[in-house]
Amino acid sequence: MRKMQTLLTALAAAGAVAAAPVAAHGQWSPGTRRDIDTTFFFSKIGTLVVGNGAVNVVVSGWDQTSIRIRAHTEEGSFKLETGSSRAVIETYKAKDSGYIQVTVPRGVRVVARTNSGSITVKDTWGDVDAETSSGNVVVVGARDVEATNLSGDLDVKQASGSVTLSSNDGDCRVSDAKGAVEASSVSGDVTVKKSWSKVVRLETTNGTIQFESEVMPDGRYDFITHDGAILLALPKMASAQIGITTWSGAVESEFPITVRPGFSADSVGTKRYTLTLGQGSARITAETFSGDVSITSIGGK
Numbered sequence: 001m002r003k004m005q006t007l008l009t010a011l012a013a014a015g016a017v018a019a020a021p022v023a024a025h026g027q028w029s030p031g032t033r034r035d036i037d038t039t040f041f042f043s044k045i046g047t048l049v050v051g052n053g054a055v056n057v058v059v060s061g062w063d064q065t066s067i068r069i070r071a072h073t074e075e076g077s078f079k080l081e082t083g084s085s086r087a088v089i090e091t092y093k094a095k096d097s098g099y100i101q102v103t104v105p106r107g108v109r110v111v112a113r114t115n116s117g118s119i120t121v122k123d124t125w126g127d128v129d130a131e132t133s134s135g136n137v138v139v140v141g142a143r144d145v146e147a148t149n150l151s152g153d154l155d156v157k158q159a160s161g162s163v164t165l166s167s168n169d170g171d172c173r174v175s176d177a178k179g180a181v182e183a184s185s186v187s188g189d190v191t192v193k194k195s196w197s198k199v200v201r202l203e204t205t206n207g208t209i210q211f212e213s214e215v216m217p218d219g220r221y222d223f224i225t226h227d228g229a230i231l232l233a234l235p236k237m238a239s240a241q242i243g244i245t246t247w248s249g250a251v252e253s254e255f256p257i258t259v260r261p262g263f264s265a266d267s268v269g270t271k272r273y274t275l276t277l278g279q280g281s282a283r284i285t286a287e288t289f290s291g292d293v294s295i296t297s298i299g300g301k
Contacts, residue, residue: 033078035071036089042067044107044126046085051113053091056099061106061124061141073098118152127161136170144179153188171207189228204228208291212298215240219282229291232284233298239278242295245287246271253295 042065051057053076069089071078076096081088089100094115104110109127112119116134123141130137130147137147137154144161147154151169158176165172165183172183172190180199183190189207192200198219202209209223212233219240223230229249234240244251251257251273258274275295286293 033071033080034073034076036078036080037070038080038082039066039068040082041065041084042087042105042108043085044105045109046083046087046105047109047111048102048104049086049088049090049111049113050100050102051090051117051119053094053096053098053114054116055091055097055114056117056135057102057112057114057119058100059102059104059110059112059121059124061108061122061126062103063106065105067105067108068103069100070102071098071100119147125160154183172202214238215277215282215284217281221282221284223284223286225287225291226289227291228288230286230288230293232286232293232295234277234295236297237278238282239280240276240282240284241280242275242277242284242286244273244275244293245285246289246291246293248290249288249292251293254297255295 050059067087071089073091073096077092079090079092104124106125108124110121110124112130114132114135117132118135119130119132120138121128121130121142125141125143127144128139128142130139132149132152134151135149136152137149139145139147140157142159145156145159146164148166149170153170154165154167154172156163156165156174160178162179163174163177163181167185167188169187170185171188172185174181174183174195175193177195177197179197181192181197182201184203185207187206188204190202190204191210192202193212195213196216198216201222203224205226206228208228208231209225210231211223215234215238217239247270253275255275255277
């Protein structure tokens, strides 16, 4: 009997050793995974932190009270932290590549960071904070949006809150926005279309600025570029005071322009023009050093 108990004890110990994680190449320590597919309860006012590494991130919203995380990496591993109001899914190393797909309850705040890789967030209708060194960022259907990158384009559509974009080499595009918009790029174009924002500030050094949207009463709109053109398409029934400043660029307008007595468009130095649309309730400024300024009509509201 004693021999039988000794044998069983020895077998149990051997099984435990065989089942224990092995710190060797190709093995993953507890808390790290190469493939993830999990679903758990999550609050619609929670926060998702996702990204790191060279991964492509896709986050979408749904009407369920749960979060689903799917992720895969060929080389490297993920760190996963779960909770009812905060979830973190990130690669352990900056060079790890792969993809992360997450579905969250609508209203969740999304914080996405990658070193290189695209970030896409759709129909979450919560705040979005996205940052990547090299990659495109696309946000559709959100509240407040803040996105930055060094290279790659930034696209935001259907934001109910404020939008803040900053890029070095990429284009910034905003459409269907209802809150304040601030977007800047060093060498890319900056565009706002079909929006109802009361405060807009667009800046670029070498790119083109394009604004084709409603002009809200008492709104403030500032457009600044050094070498690029400024293209404004305004409603015929807009009410705004427009001030244009340029050094060597040309100005074309479908609306009447007022200039000071003795002014000549061929004169050397800073040139300033003013336009008044309707009652002149909104304020619009367009400043460029060597770019042209064009103001056209997009018809009535």
